[in-house]
Amino acid sequence: MTELTPEQMEHMATTLEGSGQYRILRPLAPRMLADYPQSSGTRLGMFLDLETTGLSAAKDEIIEFGIVPFVYTLEGRILGCLEPFSRLREPSCPIPPQITALTGITPEMVAGQSVTPEEVAGFVAPASLIIAHNADFDRKFAERFSPVFTTKPWACSMRDVDWAAEGYEGRKLSYLGMQAGFWFDGHRATDDCQAGIAILDRELPVSGRPALSVLLENARQVRCRIWAENAPYEYKDVLRQRGYRWNDGTDGNPRAWSISLPEGDVTAELAFLSAEVFARPVDLPVTRITPWDRFSTRC
Template sequence: MNNDATQESRPVFPTLGDGPNSAPPPSRSADAAAPAIRPNNIYAPEKRRESLESRIPRGPVLCHTGKRTALSLENRCFSKRPISRPWPRHSADRRTIGCCAAWSRAYRCPGQRGQETRTGILLDTETTGLDHRKDEIIELGMVKFDYTAEGRIVGVRDTFAAFNEPSAPIPPEITAITGITDEMVAGQRIDDAAVSAFVDDAVITIAHNSGFDRKFAERYWPVFEQKAWGCSATEIDWHEHGFAGAQLGYLLNGTGFFHQAHRAVDDCHALLEVLDFVLPTTGAPALALLLKTARRPTLRVWAEQTAFELKDSLKRRGYRWNDGSDGRPKSWFIDVNESGLDDEIAFLRAEIYMREVEPSVQRLTTFTRFSRRA
């Protein structure tokens, strides 16, 4: 929390609207041959229907060992049908997201030449438990992608997936959820320098539960403390846009995908498809709405020293409990937009304290929101 003043003085997303993070792709004559389909090449003709083998990236990818190596055809998974734009969005055209980091939209996303793009990171962790202070990361997955100022994803640059051996055996319940065993992580370590290099040019990191993933990521790699963060689970009201819920499985079902894995980098690829989905309610990709929400400051209102019997009223209002073990107040709290602050204070005065009070209010930006420092 001590860093709020420092962070608030800097512009939110300094490069999201001010300039590109990568040079525009080189121009190519109309009669030139289409380049080979590779992970770092985002050219893909609209009507192209290449065979499965022709869509396999020939270059190396960052695999689970943390070393760059080529993957064979047998180890790659793809969608059930050839991919071209536009895709039908009805139930008969469901597509399956495969269980390999090499499956990437990079070889099917046409971008407009000369268009300014920014770079983002999709991140997911698998851990030995829920406590970021004592539990450990056992897998890190990331997808680096380019997007336009309008929130349209134009390509994937690279993927990162690596295991980490924890200091104690993986709990059986974690293996049951993730499929990660002690044998899979034995002797594995995540290269800190490789992580820092991978995320260095990104202007935002997005996770589907940033309140969980950011705290773990910051503990292991301080580079994430300096990044803007967005949360695709909480910074889009998915119910408002016709989805059954905010869980990744619900979102994939609503966008026409099946998901067959619970592994870090596969969840990142799944999230990429969700954020690229054009919401019927807005006519824009979900990523555009997420970026718009993430840019806005929020205010955390602390309802301290409230009567125990009022806890149900606070919970119904959306307040969450903090037990004080992390150095923050032992208190109920809620995050609201700036426009909702007066209503929240009025609620506390009328329904909780029954008197005039000035509750503690903390301002959060995309640089501090979801952080263990907030």
């Protein structure tokens, strides 16, 4: 049987797509730039993904760094990607079997591999923005590894776009990629970064706006975290359904349910808590959050 050329395969895929009977997933094809076209209207972003030995930033360790720089306009258009930073790192403790099963990273792959905070800091220094898919996880690990990450504003590709309102069925990278029309090998850091950038490069199906534009708009907002200290236990489900998350206090913040909201929504939320949860006027702690502190242990 004669092997098909890429052009022939693409013609077949286009024909199937055009029939309306099939949906085609193409392999992720990153758009690469030879260099950074610096101008007053462009910025350098970096999409970061970490693979770790576990979920606790306090005790688990990074085993893979993936950082992909990309150039974008202030309006939220992505021009392309630059060469990535991709490094494995041998942890001080064995990689749990479930992590190897999830990531494909084996003890043999990381044996003797290292990366220093100085190397990472040097690569990240030019970035105007760091993006991660679930930045609440990645930022805490990253800041523990190198203080350079405390000096950068962060955004989250999972939370800073309302994917459900745009017709997407889930927020996982693999789901978003499939609905955007491509597939990729997930759970390796650089692949996840390239997928995240490609998703942000798409126009959203409902609003018609570039996904990165929406992310930037939301990430630039000043937000506040309300700490519902001493909320009655019987209201825990009400708070959870409203978007509150439990903090156990080990990070130095209050041991309480909390929620992050745009600054303009704080007064209404405090009124809700007083009327519906505490049944009395309450003076609750409120932390102001800038993009430089979002997703960190500082808030």
